[in-house]
Amino acid sequence: MSDSRKRHEALLYHAKPKPGKIEIVPTKKYATQHDLGLAYSPGVAEPCLEIEKNKNNAYKYTSKGNLVAVISNGTAVLGLGNIGPDASKPVMEGKALLFKIFADIDVFDIEVDATDVDKFVETVKAIAPTFGGINLEDIKAPEAFEIERRLKEELDIPVMHDDQHGTAIISAAALKNAIEITKKDISKTKIVVNGAGAAAISCTRLYVKLGARLENIVMCDSKGVIRKDRDNLTSQKAEFATDLDLHTLDDAMQNADVFIGLSKGNVVSPTMLLSMAKDPIVFAMANPVAEIEYDLAIATRKDIIMATGRSDHPNQVNNVLGFPFIFRGALDVRATKINEEMKMAAVHALADLAKRSVPEKVNIVYDEVNLSFGREYIIPKPFDPRLIYEIPPAIAKAAMDSGVALEPITDWENYREELMERSGSGSKEIRMIHNRAKSNIKRIVFAEADHLDVLKAAQRVHEEKLGKVILLGRKKLILELKEEIGFTADVPIFDPKTDEEEERRQSFGEVYWKNRQRKGRTLSEAIKLMRERNYFGAMLVNENEADALITGYSRPYPSVLRPILELIDKDKGVSKIAACNLMLTKQGPLFLADTTININPSAKDMIKTTQMTSNLVKMFGMKPNVAMLSFSNFGSSDTDTSKKIREAVAFMHKHFPDAIVDGELQADFALNPELLAKEFPFSKLNGKKVNVLIFPNLESANITYKLLKQVESAQSIGPMILGLSKAVHVLQLGSSVDEMVNMAALACVDAQQKQKSK
Numbered sequence: 001m002s003d004s005r006k007r008h009e010a011l012l013y014h015a016k017p018k019p020g021k022i023e024i025v026p027t028k029k030y031a032t033q034h035d036l037g038l039a040y041s042p043g044v045a046e047p048c049l050e051i052e053k054n055k056n057n058a059y060k061y062t063s064k065g066n067l068v069a070v071i072s073n074g075t076a077v078l079g080l081g082n083i084g085p086d087a088s089k090p091v092m093e094g095k096a097l098l099f100k101i102f103a104d105i106d107v108f109d110i111e112v113d114a115t116d117v118d119k120f121v122e123t124v125k126a127i128a129p130t131f132g133g134i135n136l137e138d139i140k141a142p143e144a145f146e147i148e149r150r151l152k153e154e155l156d157i158p159v160m161h162d163d164q165h166g167t168a169i170i171s172a173a174a175l176k177n178a179i180e181i182t183k184k185d186i187s188k189t190k191i192v193v194n195g196a197g198a199a200a201i202s203c204t205r206l207y208v209k210l211g212a213r214l215e216n217i218v219m220c221d222s223k224g225v226i227r228k229d230r231d232n233l234t235s236q237k238a239e240f241a242t243d244l245d246l247h248t249l250d251d252a253m254q255n256a257d258v259f260i261g262l263s264k265g266n267v268v269s270p271t272m273l274l275s276m277a278k279d280p281i282v283f284a285m286a287n288p289v290a291e292i293e294y295d296l297a298i299a300t301r302k303d304i305i306m307a308t309g310r311s312d313h314p315n316q317v318n319n320v321l322g323f324p325f326i327f328r329g330a331l332d333v334r335a336t337k338i339n340e341e342m343k344m345a346a347v348h349a350l351a352d353l354a355k356r357s358v359p360e361k362v363n364i365v366y367d368e369v370n371l372s373f374g375r376e377y378i379i380p381k382p383f384d385p386r387l388i389y390e391i392p393p394a395i396a397k398a399a400m401d402s403g404v405a406l407e408p409i410t411d412w413e414n415y416r417e418e419l420m421e422r423s424g425s426g427s428k429e430i431r432m433i434h435n436r437a438k439s440n441i442k443r444i445v446f447a448e449a450d451h452l453d454v455l456k457a458a459q460r461v462h463e464e465k466l467g468k469v470i471l472l473g474r475k476k477l478i479l480e481l482k483e484e485i486g487f488t489a490d491v492p493i494f495d496p497k498t499d500e501e502e503e504r505r506q507s508f509g510e511v512y513w514k515n516r517q518r519k520g521r522t523l524s525e526a527i528k529l530m531r532e533r534n535y536f537g538a539m540l541v542n543e544n545e546a547d548a549l550i551t552g553y554s555r556p557y558p559s560v561l562r563p564i565l566e567l568i569d570k571d572k573g574v575s576k577i578a579a580c581n582l583m584l585t586k587q588g589p590l591f592l593a594d595t596t597i598n599i600n601p602s603a604k605d606m607i608k609t610t611q612m613t614s615n616l617v618k619m620f621g622m623k624p625n626v627a628m629l630s631f632s633n634f635g636s637s638d639t640d641t642s643k644k645i646r647e648a649v650a651f652m653h654k655h656f657p658d659a660i661v662d663g664e665l666q667a668d669f670a671l672n673p674e675l676l677a678k679e680f681p682f683s684k685l686n687g688k689k690v691n692v693l694i695f696p697n698l699e700s701a702n703i704t705y706k707l708l709k710q711v712e713s714a715q716s717i718g719p720m721i722l723g724l725s726k727a728v729h730v731l732q733l734g735s736s737v738d739e740m741v742n743m744a745a746l747a748c749v750d751a752q753q754k755q756k757s758k
Contacts, residue, residue: 005486022107059334064130065334068132069134070096072091072112077091085112091137121147132334136163144163148161156337160323162319164202166322170321176347177379181375187211192217195220204240209344210344215242218256220248225248225252228242249272259281259282259284260283261286261290265288265290268291283306284308290309314377317379325346326346329342332392349390350391354378383432392419432621437746437748442727443467444467444548445472446471449472449473450474452484453740454554455471460737472495472536501536504530506527509527512526512529539567541728548729549726570725571725576598576601576605576723577723578612579593579720579721579722580612582620583709585712591624593722594694595701606648609694610694611656616720630663633669705718717742726751729746731743
């Protein structure tokens with residue numbers, strides 16, 4: 001992606017459909033005058049009076065207990081430096097978004113126009129009663145040290161400067177495991193830290209608490225090795241100054257066991273790397289350009305353990321592994337501070353989690369056969385679903401043991417369940433699919449690339465490396481549109497109607513005719529049909545000139561589906577295909593089938609749709625819990641619809657007893673565990689969270705998914721076609737760019753799966 005294109009897309013993302021990345025959403029009813037009378041005057045007076053009696057009641061009657069302030073003065077923003085409070089706001093909103101999606105913590109971002117330490121501290125103290133915790137962000141050193149120290153001393157809520165401690169905690173966990181793998185002794189390990197800012201100082205302090213010895217640590221800044229004989233050292237740099245006869249980073253790297261990079265890109269050479277001790281541990285955490293590039297480092301030393309700040313390499317040191325879960329645990333026990341015991345608990349919890357068997361869901365996301373503890377897996381992955389229910393309990397327990405928890409947890413099992421519920425869904429499934437698509441890039445055909453939105457989707461797929469795009473349509477128009485949107489990449493463009501494609505049309509037509517010659521097609525008709533982009537695109541996939549196809553943006557669904565059914569074989573054992581939509585709802589992901597193809601499926605059809613949808617759910621790394629829906633519950637009606645559902649359920653129970661499938665069920669019983677358990681305790685779905693809904697007919701399925709999409713603003717991936725031997729998917733008419741990008745990523749993952757199953 002060109003720099004101008006990146007800039008345009010980033011600005012558009014933050015500006016549309018409305019400015020910013022966060023909003024305030026009511027959590028209580030507000031539809032009637034009675035509701036408003038409770039929310040505000042006169043009803044609001046009652047909790048006010050209770051809080052006046054005891055200020056701790058603010059945690060009972062307001063959102064304070066789940067509200068964190070992300071506060072900055074904009075003096076050290078990302079790689080941008082001192083850009084001021086106003087310019088720092090997009091970053092702080094981004095931090096707020098991460099708190100919410102990873103740990104369900106609400107955030108107000110606050111940008112303070114104060115560089116003076118006293119003024120900044122005074123401002124934060126004055127607004128602190130609003131919050132349950134404070135996350136300091138992007139404040140330059142050395143002021144950051146003094147600001148955090150004073151606020152921790154003077155406030156009775158958790159305060160943490162994530163730039164310091166987040167990186168320290170994650171890298172310390174990684175270092176602990178790397179040292180274990182290399183069988184080194186941390187007390188004898190020689191460590192070089194390149195960088196002397198807030199993060200570097202905090203990291204090094206934590207390494208010392210982990211067992212590293214000061215005499216074995218050499219810290220460098222832009223002037224070289226920080227020596228005791230240097231003038232005008234800050235107290236923080238003086239803490240790690242050395243009297244060893246070392247002056248440059250080159251000198252320091254000789255026989256070093258560990259290199260910690262918190263500086264800038266390309267400052268470590270292969271020669272430096274070769275001078276390090278056996279089994280070197282290198283954390284090159286400058287981002288986006290590391291101190292030494294990952295590929296160069298592992299090519300230089302085969303015995304290296306390498307970590308970076310990037311997601312496209314193993315061992316990503318990413319602060320999102322820490323701060324959401326640290327604050328989650330601290331808030332949940334009303335901790336008065338985040339102390340050293342809690343930070344060290346996070347280190348050990350993260351390190352230990354990496355040693356445990358990895359859930360298949362994580363392997364699927366990262367397209368790994370079996371992630372396991374070792375040189376390329378020393379810390380958990382950010383998408384590991386266990387983080388939310390493993391790290392906060394460790395933090396909470398450390399807070400309790402160290403005496404800073406005001407509301408200790410007594411029922412740990414219940415607490416873990418609450419944390420699992422908080423993890424929710426939303427865009428996690430989308431990120432997982434995108435991640436998998438990137439892991440093994442496939443060739444994907446966009447059959448309607450001469451439409452602007454389709455071309456925009458193809459551009460995103462190409463630039464985000466979700467797939468290798470092939471564009472079909474009027475070549476001249478596509479080239480004009482590419483220029484208009486800044487899509488400069490040289491990607492294949494085929495116009496099936498031009499003379500240029502005559503040879504392919506002939507070849508494709510002959511193959512098609514051989515399959516359809518006894519079904520009323522002549523050879524000339526078959527060749528002529530190849531001028532149509534859906535026939536041509538399907539044949540590209542059939543003849544292995546592409547791996548996947550998406551189409552349907554500009555034409556009615558039935559007319560697009562017809563050529564696909566004529567050209568693409570069904571999977572073995574499939575007599576009828578079906579379609580499924582994944583809806584990302586507030587209750588979690590829901591797979592709805594059949595949403596677009598079978599008008600009135602038989603019991604046999606519903607059985608096969610259930611099996612195919614279940615396989616799709618497993619592709620997303622989830623266990624299918626299937627409810628077959630009706631207007632009746634377990635035999636309460638004898639209509640033909642209810643009977644066919646009961647027949648399908650009976651078959652599944654008899655022949656697939658381990659499958660979690662039940663019905664017929666009304667939708668509210670299926671989606672309300674308490675209601676189901678009360679009225680139908682015998683159901684196989686009891687104690688399970690239903691994530692698959694099988695509908696009795698097309699009308700009910702199609703109406704439901706479109707209602708969810710429009711009324712509840714649920715994101716949709718689909719309709720995904722089930723039962724074809726190739727990765728071919730048909731869009732809904734007029735799909736959005738985001739929907740097409742997500743479908744393309746899904747099609748690429750589908751192609752990966754079909755390739756594996758051959």
